[in-house]
Amino acid sequence: MKSVIKRASLWIPLAFGCSGGPALEDGRHPTGSQAIGTSSDYSALYVANAAEGTVARVDLSSGTVASLLVDGEPTRVARAGRRVFVSLRASRQVAVLEDDGARLVEVKRIGVGREPFGVVANELGTRVYVASSLSNTIQEIDVTSLEVIREIRVGDEPRWLALHPGGNALYAGGAWRGSVFYVDLTLGTVERTQLPEVRSFSFDVGEGEVMARRITGDMAVNPKGDTLVIPTMYEDNATTVEEEPDPERFGGGYGSPGRMNPSITVVEIDGERPKTSDGLIVPTAEGGTTGYPSSVTVSPDGELAVFTIEGEGRVHAFEIEDHRGDRGDETFADVRIFEKIEPRLVFESFANMGARGIAFVSNERAFSYGFIDRTVQELNPNRDGSQVWFELGGLHSTVAQSNLSPDVELGRMLFYAANEPRISMFNAGLSCATCHFDARTDGLSWAFEGGRRQTPSLAGRVSLTAPVRWEGDAATVAADAMRTSQGLMGGEGLTTRDAEAIAAFIDSTRDVDSPRKGMDDPAVTRGKVIFDRADVGCAGCHSGERHTDNQVYAMFGLDAVKTRSLTGVAGSPPYLHDGSAPTLYDVVLASRSRIMGDTSMLSEAELQDLVAYLESL
Ligand code: HEC
Numbered sequence: 001m002k003s004v005i006k007r008a009s010l011w012i013p014l015a016f017g018c019s020g021g022p023a024l025e026d027g028r029h030p031t032g033s034q035a036i037g038t039s040s041d042y043s044a045l046y047v048a049n050a051a052e053g054t055v056a057r058v059d060l061s062s063g064t065v066a067s068l069l070v071d072g073e074p075t076r077v078a079r080a081g082r083r084v085f086v087s088l089r090a091s092r093q094v095a096v097l098e099d100d101g102a103r104l105v106e107v108k109r110i111g112v113g114r115e116p117f118g119v120v121a122n123e124l125g126t127r128v129y130v131a132s133s134l135s136n137t138i139q140e141i142d143v144t145s146l147e148v149i150r151e152i153r154v155g156d157e158p159r160w161l162a163l164h165p166g167g168n169a170l171y172a173g174g175a176w177r178g179s180v181f182y183v184d185l186t187l188g189t190v191e192r193t194q195l196p197e198v199r200s201f202s203f204d205v206g207e208g209e210v211m212a213r214r215i216t217g218d219m220a221v222n223p224k225g226d227t228l229v230i231p232t233m234y235e236d237n238a239t240t241v242e243e244e245p246d247p248e249r250f251g252g253g254y255g256s257p258g259r260m261n262p263s264i265t266v267v268e269i270d271g272e273r274p275k276t277s278d279g280l281i282v283p284t285a286e287g288g289t290t291g292y293p294s295s296v297t298v299s300p301d302g303e304l305a306v307f308t309i310e311g312e313g314r315v316h317a318f319e320i321e322d323h324r325g326d327r328g329d330e331t332f333a334d335v336r337i338f339e340k341i342e343p344r345l346v347f348e349s350f351a352n353m354g355a356r357g358i359a360f361v362s363n364e365r366a367f368s369y370g371f372i373d374r375t376v377q378e379l380n381p382n383r384d385g386s387q388v389w390f391e392l393g394g395l396h397s398t399v400a401q402s403n404l405s406p407d408v409e410l411g412r413m414l415f416y417a418a419n420e421p422r423i424s425m426f427n428a429g430l431s432c433a434t435c436h437f438d439a440r441t442d443g444l445s446w447a448f449e450g451g452r453r454q455t456p457s458l459a460g461r462v463s464l465t466a467p468v469r470w471e472g473d474a475a476t477v478a479a480d481a482m483r484t485s486q487g488l489m490g491g492e493g494l495t496t497r498d499a500e501a502i503a504a505f506i507d508s509t510r511d512v513d514s515p516r517k518g519m520d521d522p523a524v525t526r527g528k529v530i531f532d533r534a535d536v537g538c539a540g541c542h543s544g545e546r547h548t549d550n551q552v553y554a555m556f557g558l559d560a561v562k563t564r565s566l567t568g569v570a571g572s573p574p575y576l577h578d579g580s581a582p583t584l585y586d587v588v589l590a591s592r593s594r595i596m597g598d599t600s601m602l603s604e605a606e607l608q609d610l611v612a613y614l615e616s617l
């Protein structure tokens with residue numbers, strides 16, 4: 001077994017290494033997209049309340065909260081000068097607000113692509129970038145004219161953005177495959193890279209297969225511009241999930257040891273290029289497992305990486321310089337062996353439930369935003385020599401009022417909770433949202449005794465497609481919630497009401513906005529005609545409001561597999577029960593062999609039209 005080397009002793013000062021280009025003038029300027037932001041004089045906070053459709057302004061001296069209703073699912077905020085740019089995920093727009101010193105006022109809406117998510121501004125306040133995740137594009141907005149001046153095509157559903165302090169390089173995190181896009185804004189070029197590759201490890205087998213990697217939240221660049229920090233999950237989805245976990249072994253099921261590895265990936269920036277191939281993966285916990293990290297922010301002095309654990313309502317931090325540099329002798333396998341872990345976390349603190357963003361107003365004063373309890377909590381870093389800890393400060397403000405029914409409210413809390421014994425085993429750090437990320441999907445297929453099963457997206461009213469699960473073997477969403485949490489997740493004590501509340505929450509989610517939905521597009525019109533043709537046969541099974549007859553068929557090697565809903569299907573690659581079709585095009589191609597409908601008589605152009613139609617649902 002390899003030994004763990006303490007990073008600090010290996011640290012070579014930056015001056016001798018590579019340079020990361022220009023640094024921030026003011027280290028407080030957020031380099032990454034965030035759901036919480038600060039005013040230009042750092043006297044107020046801005047918070048995007050997605051579920052409530054509001055943007056709150058919190059005055060830091062008085063604690064007064066002023067809310068502006070913008071609707072459309074305000075998701076992330078970025079401030080450029082006196083203006084505040086808010087991505088409206090459900091309405092294909094960015095709202096431009098102005099701060100009059102007491103409240104926010106809407107100035108304009110800028111049309112962007114589908115499901116705008118991350119938004120960042122440069123420090124000069126001249127440019128804003130927004131990731132239109134479902135369109136796979138990034139828009140560059142000129143802050144003076146408030147016009148989109150450039151559109152950059154990326155891929156893998158870009159959600160999270162970080163901007164290099166110099167303003168000439170942009171990093172976008174994709175929802176799928178751990179993709180990191182590096183955009184050279186001067187040249188207008190895009191390079192796709194991936195999070196570093198890590199193999200699973202177990203005592204019985206040793207090194208196993210390459211783990212699935214995902215980005216799980218807002219990333220950031222440190223003020224010096226030489227490090228990119230990314231909230232990540234490394235997951236062993238290749239080792240068979242034991243359907244009846246062995247009580248003798250710790251865990252089993254989805255929470256078996258080493259399966260879920262939440263971490264912050266620390267990537268050096270060389271010039272402006274992220275060296276993702278040899279990033280260092282810092283586990284978020286020393287023993288057991290935490291929920292996934294939902295955001296990471298760097299303190300203004302560049303010393304601390306502070307990250308939020310959404311499902312546990314906690315904030316943790318580590319010293320960046322201890323964790324930069326090459327991975328040396330240390331592999332992820334080592335750090336997964338709990339006893340071998342060097343203490344890395346310099347502090348952890350309870351913050352607020354659903355914590356998903358930190359804003360610094362000074363090195364000594366920060367605020368976290370929690371979307372489950374709808375609060376902003378003051379957290380003050382304290383230092384004494386090498387010791388760093390956070391104290392809960394005086395400001396604790398409610399930034400939105402719930403407009404959810406009591407059932408949906410309860411269901412949402414349970415769905416996102418990673419430390420709730422009713423839902424999952426102690427210390428497994430497991431929530432429904434771990435896999436049904438964002439109440440949708442992780443894009444992964446999991447190994448079961450009966451073969452691989454893709455995680456279905458839970459967007460929209462899933463109950464309309466009951467029975468659920470690929471094989472249609474769960475009568476209702478509530479039945480599946482009960483079975484999964486009390487079985488595979490090791491939960492102990494979900495009541496029927498809890499399970500029904502979870503189902504109510506799932507059914508309250510909206511459908512994914514599709515790349516071609518509502519577009520007057522001739523390809524879509526032609527594709528619909530093909531889809532409806534009797535000889536092609538798609539509409540025979542994919543019928544009704546959600547494009548499914550809710551029946552099971554013998555298909556793709558299974559005796560019984562349920563017709564999948566095609567609503568929002570473009571937003572949940574890969575496809576089929578085992579995730580074997582990477583794209584929709586692969587699905588229609590598979591149908592050439594008449595395994596599902598018949599596309600054998602269609603021309604290449606007609607196949608493309610069929611895909612265009614699927615992308616409009
Ligand atoms: C480790 C990943 C993982 C976790 C954690 C998880 N799920 Fe799933 N979920 C899956 C997979 C994989 C399937 C497909 C299983 C199958 O059909 O055989 C699934 C299927 C479902 C379905 C059926 C959806 C459909 O359209 O058919 C529902 C509903 C669901 N899960 C809800 C939940 C809830 C509620 C929780 C928390 C109590 C949860 N899941 C936790 C991976 C996960």
Ligand code: HEC
Pocket residue numbers: 470536537538539540541542552553555556561562563564565566569572574575576577578584587588591596597598599610614
């Ligand atoms: C006999 C009923 C039937 C017909 C006809 C049919 N489908 Fe399907 N469809 C299914 C079933 C069952 C599944 C799930 C298959 C699986 O996952 O193994 C499915 C899955 C899909 C999926 C993947 C959905 C996902 O989330 O993974 C797409 C896309 C799709 N069908 C499109 C089509 C198109 C296009 C046609 C016409 C060429 C068609 N289907 C014809 C029953 C049918």
